[in-house]
Amino acid sequence: MINIDIETNSVKGFGREIQSVIGGTFEENWGEQKLLLDNEFAKGYIKFLDFDWGVNLIEFNVVFKHDVLFTANTSGYNPIHFIFCSQGNYSQGFDSTENLESIEPFQSVIIANKEGGNNLMFFPKDVKQEVNVIQILRRKFLKKRLDGISLINKELYDVFIDTKHKNRYEYFGSLNLKMSDHVKSLKNIQSKGMTRMLQIEAKIYIILSLHIQQHNLAKKITRKPAPLKKTELKLVRNVAKSIIKNPAYPYTLKELSVNSTLSQAKLQEGFKYLFKRTVTDFIRYTRLKSARELMNTTDLNISEIVYTIGFTSRSYFSKIFREQYNVSPTEYKKHVTQPYVA
Template sequence: MIEIGIKPDNLKDLLIEIKNHVGGTIKEEWNEFTLLVNNDKATGSIRFMPFDWGVHLLDFNITFRDDVKLSMHANGFNPIRFAYVLNGYFEHKFSADNRRILIDQYHSLIFTNKADGVNYIYFPKDTKLEINSIEIVRKKFLKKRTTNVATLNKKLYEVFVDTDEENRFAHYGALNLKIADLVKKMQTIKAKGMLRVLRIESIIYEILSFHIQRHDKSQQGVPLPTSLTKSELILVRKLGKSILKNPAKNYSLDQLALATGLSQAKLQDGFKFLYNRTVTEYIRHVRLESARDLINTTDLNISEVVYSIGFTSRSYFSKIFKEKYGLTPNEFKKQLVTAVAM
């Protein structure tokens, strides 16, 4: 086992200490620090990016060739950490505990320690790890003008305002596929320079919001759908993405159930959990969003838009469009023309 003990003042110290144990080189571009490793100890990369107001990103995309025990002392650098596992898994425990907790694929962990505590992270060998961690330094973050932690639920509020780091906290989150999409989106950013930094930062705040939403639901006692397994939820998500790409296709619940091998009841449970909509409501929502984009970005007339997104009745389309957006399609189109003329 590779044992790495760290008393960091910041995440860059952590990156340097990992490099000292597994080798590799650290490159820096636009304040994005990346440890690149390709040897008998590890293959892959670990990225660190600092942002304003005490927000940091730590991304693992690496395979260790031996088990790794990371010991992070909290008396120098002790942020709130929002970790998410896209691939692989890891285990966590506080120095005050004897039990390790498994954080599996598509699951999350929000944690922070007392100022004198130690966080232990255990990484498995020969397992591709893709782990996203957003780290918030509380004293700096609370100085941000738009930060209003009073809107958080009671437990998270207490964690954020504990700037003297007198309490330890851990929340082991349930399955969350929405964060997976955002982490993948962040990985595909090709932009350079300031544009790249801004795009990554915007996704970081999106991911953070989903961590907080999921914690809210757990505090409210909102359960996962017990009728579906993790693999079945992943199937539902793939189906949702397919509908998003092809809204005009003629969908039926029977056909969708047959295509996925899931019962209609499981499909409905999955869509309600992932999208807060029934299957029919989701299809209608996707078509209306697609219609609005077509009206906004093309020269198609309303009838052409209606049939291009899978509706057969213009009057029905106009009715549900107004219910959703507060304007008829024609009113929406005229509003766009007026705005361009001005």
């Protein structure tokens, strides 16, 4: 296992300390630093970007060729971390590897450590990792963004105003497909120069707001006890991942039940608990997301998209697309001019 100890007081120092252990070369453009990796330790990149309003961005898009443990000391640099895992799986925790929490794809996480503690991130080898990390430097952020901070729930409010870093906080949220859309569009911004920086900043605001909204909602709702065991919920998540990976497949509840080893009733309960949707609704929603992505990134016409994603009726597709996005597929595609779509 490769151990990378982080003792920096800045996000760019974070990048340099990673480079000192696993190598790579830096590419810099308009304040963005990208550590390019293609060696015996890793392949891909890690991106670092800081803004003057107390927010930093780190993007992992990398395959580590060895197990890697990041240990970041918080004595000189202790932001709040808003984390979203788009692909892969890694573990997150404080101080000891014995207490690491496994993070699933499409899961949101909020963590903040106390002064002098260690933040741990463990990445297993040979797994493609796409992880978005938004860091909030509390003192700096509150000087410029104090208005409206009191509108968040008290639990998260206390984390923001803990500028002396006296307390530790962790929140492991449920899966968030809406956030996945925005994280992906952030990564796909194609503009250059000032326009690119403005679009990145705007998208970071949206992703940060989605983290906060999800946290607010979770704290307002008294969640019922899980209807399934943890091992069964993991099987449900695996079913969801397979649907997201291949939305066009003609799934049936019976087949998904057999393949997951869960009864049809348990599978439905699991989807309602984790995603607030039935299995059928989840498949339909995932196909609509896939259709929108194809409109954003390909020249396929609407009929081609309909059959590519597994629908058999264009009129039905148009009906549910309008219900979901308040615009017809034809109107939506007409207004798509570049990969960056909010």
